[in-house]
Amino acid sequence: MKHPTDEQLFRRLQQGDTAVMGTLFERYKTIIYNYFLRMTHSEEDAGDLLMTVFERIHKYQKSFKGKGKVRSWIFQIGNNVLKDYWRQQKRDMDQVYELNNSLEFSGDFSEEKQQDHKMLYKALNYLSLTEKNRVTMYYLLEMSYAEISEAEGISINAARISVHRGLKNLHKLLKNSGI
Amino acid sequence: MKEQESYEELVEQLKQLPKKEVSSAVNQRFEAMEELWNKETHRKSSNSPKWYGIAASIAALIALLLWWPFGTSIQDHYSAMEDASDKMAIIHELSAKTLQDNDVAWLGDVLKTEENPNIRVFILDLLEIHESAETHDLLNPLQEENVPAVQMAYLNLARQFESEEIMDQLVVFQRRTDLDPSVTEKVATIISEINNN
Amino acid sequence: MKTTITVIAMALLVQLAHAGKDLNEFKDVQKVKVTTHWGDLEVIGTPALETEDFSLEIRHTDSSNKPSFIESNLDKFVSIRRVGGQLFIEARDPVGFESIDMYLRVPSYIKVELELLRGGNILAENLSQGLEINSLNGSVEARDISGNALITAANGEIKASFKQLDAEKPISLVTMNGGVTVSLPENAQRDVKLRSRKNGYVMSDFELGTRENITNLNQAVYSKSPIRNSATINGGGALLYLSTENGPLAIRKYR
Structure with a gap:
């Protein structure tokens, strides 16, 4: 049905x-x-x-x-x-705020995978709230750039750049892995 | 390439981050909210006067008659567009039908103001095909036209007239010193054809 | 001798090390319009994840025909200004017989408009928001484009290949002297209008749906009489308009 x-x-x-x-x-x-x-x-x-x-x-x-x-x-x-x-x-949405509680999920994940998740959550924490929000909107809510642009009141290109910048910053953080 | 792959891996990881289920406490909170809404709705429906529905329908009908876009024209759509590609798509829509006098007049107006040369060429081509262009006034913008491909399209349309009415226009145009040799040749050919007729 | 070699080597190194102008501060514009007079124009779309993906290099050839890459004081040769969401890059009015070649790397998601007012060849590649080109003398090639294109030229052939199409937007390729070749994805659906006033023929990898007789279809034989036909590809759709005063028309499958 x-x-x-x-x-x-x-x-x-x-x-x-x-x-x-x-x-x-x-x-x-x-x-x-x-x-x-x-x-x-x-x-x-x-x-x-x-x-x-x-x-x-x-x-x-x-x-x-x-x-x-x-x-x-x-x-x-x-x-x-x-x-x-x-x-x-x-x-302030343009600042980075280290959130106190860590996110943890029990589930059918290997230890290695759980560790990867932990690292990724930690890295997300090091993005500004704006960047983190837009990356989350794009990859979790699966919103399009057009939808993000409407929600945030910015141009579609600005939405695209913001998500890409967030991704680039995450990539850099995980690569350097000082966290 | 490796860099690109590691980005792709990161994107996959982001997409696959686990999701937590909503707790039963939260579910219960929602159910309580829902109950409240249902009570409100029931109260409203038993209180509303019967005449309200009729009045609302009449108001809706009036609104429909006043604001419904009966026959929103292609021309209106064109005016609302900013992107050249969207405008060209609208002209293409027009090209599917037989042009009426008002369509020709409108296209003539568009030619005077449209900035994109591809659109101007397509309009001129359309006017040429339909052979419905009866007025040589359509050629007036030729004098100010600077794009050779568009000038050529005007001249192809001018051929359709082949009358002395357009001779003056062609002679004036021919005097320009900035014409591409192909365009100069074309004007000369048309003038010669008119003279020989 | 040693001095001469050293000087030549340094000159070569300087040529190789042409830095160009970083335009990354303008990455949030929606459109870039480039205007030039004499010189080639090359615009390459770059994937957005790359760093430094918005830059301009200039090669200047002076009246004595000596070319050199401009590393500093680019604003002597081009003006770059932003108006709202649009970036305008304009070459200066020609001094003597100079030409200014421009090599622009631009994020592929930015819409591009190119205007070449005198002469030069244009190459645009890997752009995904559509393309508008107005050229005068010289060939125009648009490669691996996504979206659509509106291109006019005067004296020069036009070649455009599309790896993806915007199903609702038209493609218009118009020139005066020269052939027109377009490559489309296999599943493209288009209403086709073919115009060639003289010395034309039509080659098509697609089956053209039409009741009209297309002169010299798929035969490389120049026709003396004009070609003016309408047809459809894969049932029809948005407009594909190919027009030349003088030359052949070809519709290829994108590979």
Whole structure:
């Protein structure tokens, strides 16, 4: 059976079918939660931010006019929620902040792979919040440069350059491996 | 090459970083929120007056009639475009149909202001094919045209007229000292053909 | 003798070590427009992950026909200015019989527009945001392009090869004297318009869908009468417009 698209679901939501929110939550909770988790290193904060995203989706559902994808709109909300969070924490998005808790996952990974993950999380930590955010949007949320440019209010080229620069910096950090 | 490979490896690693599952506590929080929304929706639907639906439909119909873009024209689309490639695609769309007088007039206007030479050549070619260009006023921009390929396209269109009406225009054009030899030759040929007719 | 050799060696080293101008500060522009008068223009798109992938080198040939790479004071020969999201690189008005060859390396995601006002050959390679070229005298070659291209020339052949196409954008290759050759991916879908006023023939690796008779199709025999045909490739799609006053037309499969 073919699952309804996000756009079909959203139309039903806008017509009053609130049960759709549950379906959207199931579809997006893991990815958005992990986006916040990587950006905050706090399970508690990531959970709060996830709830805020869905509150806003429900509250502002009428403002989605069907231009672009629902997915892009949801991720844009996520990005704004994160920015509000950093603002409250009085963080400057162009600075590097070493986040206290390390991210760890148990899972079916070899020790070597777990070590690689740890190193990569650590390296991500050494990017500025802006760069880290854009790299995460690109590689985790799989947002396109156009979507990132719209979410961040920058040109598509600037989005592309930012992601590439972030990747280059990660590469350099891991190569030098002083971390 | 090695550098490129190590970048590719890094990209793979980034994509494959593990994802943590949302905890049951978070799931429960969402369920509580959902319940609240459902209560709100139920309260709203039982309170709303029946006349609201009818009024909303009438308002929607009026809005539709006022703002629906009935017959948004190709010309409107063209004006909205900035990119030369997009504009050319629109002219191509126009080329699929038989040109009407208003299309010819519009194309003539575009020729006066369009900056991209490929578009100007294509328009002139279109006018030539359709043989619907009845006015030699279309050739007026030739005097200010500096791109040889476009000048040539104007001259190919001029051939269609072959009347004394355009002779003056051709003679004036021929006097320019900056013409490519191929263009000079073409003008001379057309003038000669008109004289011989 | 020793002195002479040393001087020659140093001169050669200086030639090899031409540094050019670093343009990486402009990497966030959307478009670059290059204008030159006399001289060759070479624009190579570089993959964005490379460092220092935006640079300009200039070779100046003076009135006595002596060429030299310009290492410093490039602004004496070209002006580089940014207006919003566009970068303009303009060669100075010619002094005497000089020519200024430009070698531009540009991130492949930046849109490129080239204008050659007098004479020279143009080579553009590996660009992925489409290309606009307006040339006068000289050949134009666009290699391994992704997207589309709008190219005009006066006296010179045009060759354009596309490794990928933007399915909705047109390709227009127009010249006065010279042949036009385009190479397209095998699955390209195009509405084709072919124009050759004289000395033309049409070669095509693709099957051309048309009810019209195309003079000398796939025969390298110059036709005295004009060629004016419409056809489709793979069912049709965006425009492919090939036009010359004088010369053959060829549609090849990209390899």
